[in-house]
Amino acid sequence: MATRARLAGVPIRRLVLASASPARLALLRAAGLEPDVMVSGVAEDGVAGLSAGESARTLAERKAAAIARRLHGATLPGHPAPLVVGCDSLLEIDGEVRGKPASADQARAWWREQRGRSGVLTSGHAVIDLGSGRRTSGVADTVVHFGSPSDAEIEAYIATGEPLTVAGACTIDGYGAPFVTGIDGSHGTVIGLSLPLLRTLLADLGIAITDLWARTP
Numbered sequence: 001m002a003t004r005a006r007l008a009g010v011p012i013r014r015l016v017l018a019s020a021s022p023a024r025l026a027l028l029r030a031a032g033l034e035p036d037v038m039v040s041g042v043a044e045d046g047v048a049g050l051s052a053g054e055s056a057r058t059l060a061e062r063k064a065a066a067i068a069r070r071l072h073g074a075t076l077p078g079h080p081a082p083l084v085v086g087c088d089s090l091l092e093i094d095g096e097v098r099g100k101p102a103s104a105d106q107a108r109a110w111w112r113e114q115r116g117r118s119g120v121l122t123s124g125h126a127v128i129d130l131g132s133g134r135r136t137s138g139v140a141d142t143v144v145h146f147g148s149p150s151d152a153e154i155e156a157y158i159a160t161g162e163p164l165t166v167a168g169a170c171t172i173d174g175y176g177a178p179f180v181t182g183i184d185g186s187h188g189t190v191i192g193l194s195l196p197l198l199r200t201l202l203a204d205l206g207i208a209i210t211d212l213w214a215r216t217p
Contacts, residue, residue: 014082015212018067023173024087024193031195034214035085040066044088044099052092053139056124059088061137064126071130081131083207089192091144091168093119098168104158107169111157115179116148119168123189127201136204140194142185144170149179166192 017025017035028035040063047055064086071082091098093114101107121144126137149157162176163169172180173191180190188194199209 012214013080013207013212016067016071016082016084018063018084018086019192021087021192023171023191026173027188027191027193027195031209032213033209038067038070040064040086042066052090052097052120052122053124053141055097056088056090056122057126057137057139058124060086060124060126061135062086063088064128064135064137068128068130081129083202083205083212084128084130085198086126086128087123087193089121089123089167089189091119091121091170093117093168100167101164101169104164107158107163108154110169111149111154111163111179112151114146114168114170115154116146118143118145120144121167121190123192123194123197125194125197125201127198127205129205129207132205134205136201138197138201140186140189140197142183142187142189144168144172144180144190145182145184146170147179147181153179 015033015035017037018040020039025037042062044059047058050058064084067084098110101110121142122139124139128135157163157175160175162174170176171191172187183190186194186196202209
C-alpha cells in the first residue's frame with residue numbers, strides 16, 4: 001500500500017517531535033510515522049492558576065513554537081516544509097494538577113495519596129505547519145484508575161526512576177502498568193500522545209495523517 005504523497009511522487013513531509021519522550025516517539029513509530037526528535041528546552045512552569053487542560057495546551061504550544069523558531073528557514077529546496085508537534089501532559093486528581101514530580105519523595109507521597117483512586121490525565125498537543133505558518137492545538141483527557149500498590153511496591157517503582165519522568169508519577173507503558181487497573185479513554189493520552197487528537201489537528205491544517213506514513217504494510 002502506498003500513501004497519496006508517494007503516488008504523486010512528493011517527498012513525505014518531515015515531522016518533528018518537540019519532545020524527548022521515548023514513549024511518544026514509540027507511539028508515532030508504531031503508527032507508521034518516523035519523526036525527527038528535537039528537544040525544546042522549554043521550562044514546564046509559568047502556568048500557575050490555569051486548569052490542567054489550559055496548562056497542557058499552553059506548554060505544548062510553547063514547545064512547538066520553540067522548535068519552529070529553531071527550524072525557521074531550514075527547509076531544503078524541493079522538500080515540503082516540516083511539521084512540528086509539541087506535547088505536554090498533566091494529571092489532575094481532586095483538583096490538584098500534577099506534572100512531573102520534583103523528587104522521589106514527592107513521587108512517593110503522590111502514589112500513597114492516589115492509590116485506589118482515579119485521576120484525569122490530560123495531554124495537550126500543538127501542531128505548526130512551517131510552510132503555511134498555520135498552527136492549531138487541542139487537548140485529550142483520559143480517566144486513570146489506580147490500583148493499590150503496597151509501600152514496598154511503591155519503593156520498587158520509584159527505584160526504577162520511571163515515575164520521575166512522567167506526569168503524575170504514573171504511566172501505563174512501563175514499570176507502572178501493574179499499578180493501573182483501568183482507563184476510560186485513549187491509552188495513548190496516558191502515555192503522552194493521543195493519535196486520534198493528532199489526526200484531528202493535522203486535518204485542521206488540511207493534512208491527512210496517512211500522507212505522513214513513512215512505513216506502510
